[in-house]
Amino acid sequence: MSVQETRGITGGEAEERTTEAAVGTAAALATSYPVAPGYQLNVRSGPGTGYSIVRVLAEGARVRINCQTPGTSVTGPYGTSNIWDNIGSGQYVSDAYIRTGSDGYVAPRC
Structure with a gap:
C-alpha cells in the first residue's frame, strides 16, 4: 500500500484538489480590480x-x-x-x- 493510499488520498484525488485550488485562486484574481x-x-x-x-x-x-x-x-x-x-x-x-x-x-x- 502506498503512502498516499494510507492517508486516504489517491494520486488522482490529490491532483484534482490541487487543480481546484488553482482554479479558485484564478477566479478570485479574475473578480478583483x-x-x-x-x-x-x-x-x-x-x-x-x-x-x-x-x-x-x-x-x-x-x-x-x-x-x-x-x-x-x-x-x-x-x-x-x-x-x-x-x-x-x-x-x-x-x-x-x-x-x-x-x-x-x-x-x-x-
Whole structure:
C-alpha cells in the first residue's frame, strides 16, 4: 500500500484538489480590480466624499467589488463617476479610481 493510499488520498484525488485550488485562486484574481496606478485610495464609510475615511488602500492594491451604488460624483483617472464600489462592510471606494473596464455597473447594486 502506498503512502498516499494510507492517508486516504489517491494520486488522482490529490491532483484534482490541487487543480481546484488553482482554479479558485484564478477566479478570485479574475473578480478583483486594480486601483489606478500611482494612487493611494481613501476607503470611506459610505458612498460619498462626505463620509469618513476608514482606511487607505496602498498603491498597487486590488479590490473585490461586492456591489455598487450611486453616490457623490468624483473625477479620477478613469473619468467622472457617481458609482461607488462596496469592498467590505461599511467600506466604499469611488469607481473613478478602479479599473473595471466599464463606465457602468459591473456588480449588483447595493
